[in-house]
Amino acid sequence: EPEVTQTPSHQVTQMGQEVILRCVPISNHLYFYWYRQILGQKVEFLVSFYNNEISEKSEIFDDQFSVERPDGSNFTLKIRSTKLEDSAMYFCAGTGDSYEQYFGPGTRLTVT
Amino acid sequence: AQSVTQPDIHITVSEGASLELRCNYSYGATPYLFWYVQSPGQGLQLLLKYFSGDTLVQGIKGFEAEFKRSQSSFNLRKPSVHWSDAAEYFCAVGARGGSNYKLTFGKGTLLTVNP
Numbered sequence: 354e355p356e357v358t359q360t361p362s363h364q365v366t367q368m369g370q371e372v373i374l375r376c377v378p379i380s381n382h383l384y385f386y387w388y389r390q391i392l393g394q395k396v397e398f399l400v401s402f403y404n405n406e407i408s409e410k411s412e413i414f415d416d417q418f419s420v421e422r423p424d425g426s427n428f429t430l431k432i433r434s435t436k437l438e439d440s441a442m443y444f445c446a447g448t449g450d451s452y453e454q455y456f457g458p459g460t461r462l463t464v465t
Numbered sequence: 466a467q468s469v470t471q472p473d474i475h476i477t478v479s480e481g482a483s484l485e486l487r488c489n490y491s492y493g494a495t496p497y498l499f500w501y502v503q504s505p506g507q508g509l510q511l512l513l514k515y516f517s518g519d520t521l522v523q524g525i526k527g528f529e530a531e532f533k534r535s536q537s538s539f540n541l542r543k544p545s546v547h548w549s550d551a552a553e554y555f556c557a558v559g560a561r562g563g564s565n566y567k568l569t570f571g572k573g574t575l576l577t578v579n580p
Contacts, residue, residue, distance in 0.1 A: 384565040396509070396555060396570040403565055411567075444508065448564045452497065452516060458508040 355379040357457035359445050365463045369434050374460045376428045376445030385428045386446040386454065387420065389413070396444065402428065435464045467492045467558050471571035478546050479579045486541040486574050488556030497559035497566065498539040500530055503573075504552045512554075515539065526550070551578045 358377045366372050378385055387399040400410040402420050419431045428447075432439055445457040468491045478484055490496060498515040513524025520532040530541045539556060553573045559566040 386567065388568070395572045396557075396568075398567040398569065401565060401567055408565060409567055446568075448566075450564065452564050453511060453514060454499075454559070454568060455511075456501075456509040461506075 357445055357447060357455050359443075359457040359460050361460060362458070363461045363463070365465065366435055368437060368464055372432050372435055372462060374430045374432075374443050374445075374462070376430075376457055377426055378428055378445065378447035379449065379455060380426075382447035382449045382455070384408075384448045385420075385422070386448075387430045388444045388446065388456075389441040390444065390459075391438075391441045399430075399443075432462075435462075437464050440464045467496060467560060467569045469556050469558055469569055469571035471554075471556055471574050473574045474572070475575045475577065477577040477579060480548050481545050484541075484543045484546045484550070484576070486554050486556075486576070488539045488541065488571060490537050490539065490556070490558045492537075492558055492560070494561060495532075495534060496561055498530075498532060499557040499559070499568065500524065500528070500539075500541050501555045501557060501570075502552045503555065509555070512541070546576075546578055548578045548580065551576055 360375045385402045388396050390396045400414045401408045417433045422428050442459045444459045446454045470489045500512040501509040512528050513522050515522050515532045553575050555573045556571045557568045559568050
């Protein structure tokens with residue numbers, strides 16, 4: 354069964370550094386999402402992406418965040434200048450014709 | 466705006482006992498409804514979903530959930546819990562209208578299973 358993959362599984366970075374989190378969605382998916390989960394809290398929607406454009410974003414997704422699909426297979430989330438409060442698990446997800454959202458295993462981001 | 470309430474933060478049951486995890490949602494119409502399970506340090510696994518049709522839906526691992534429109538609820542049930550079911554369970558809703566929708570999650574219910 355096809356899976357969503359994410360790399361790296363764990364990223365440690367210093368405050369103020371830029372990070373790029375990578376996702377490879379299922380090949381026939383058309384809609385892509387990023388969510389985050391701060392430790393011990395609920396999963397929160399960040400952004401949805403379709404046809405190379407952001408279709409919806411949350412108030413969390415400020416100017417420090419950006420997404421792109423650079424090569425038709427990868428889907429990336431960039432944080433330009435990380436803050437301590439960006440430490441969280443970041444999940445990529447995608448949907449296709451079946452309406453189910455399939456999640457990747459997540460990237461744990463630790464900002465020190 | 467859509468929202469999800471999971472009133473129970475932590476539930477403990479004995480292995481073999483029945484289980485019901487509660488979920489209530491707020492949405493202007495009937496949303497898409499989901500239950501996900503998360504083991505410590507792991508990703509989110511879809512247990513079951515409701516889009517339309519039969520209000521009792523079957524999922525993986527012997528779980529089922531019932532959509533009750535009048536109560537805005539989508540409670541998760543399992544007749545006999547196994548130790549391997551210990552995990553955190555999240556209810557989620559999505560705005561109806563196609564394949565492009567954001568999920569709004571509840572805060573989760575942590576399930577502990579006693580031997």
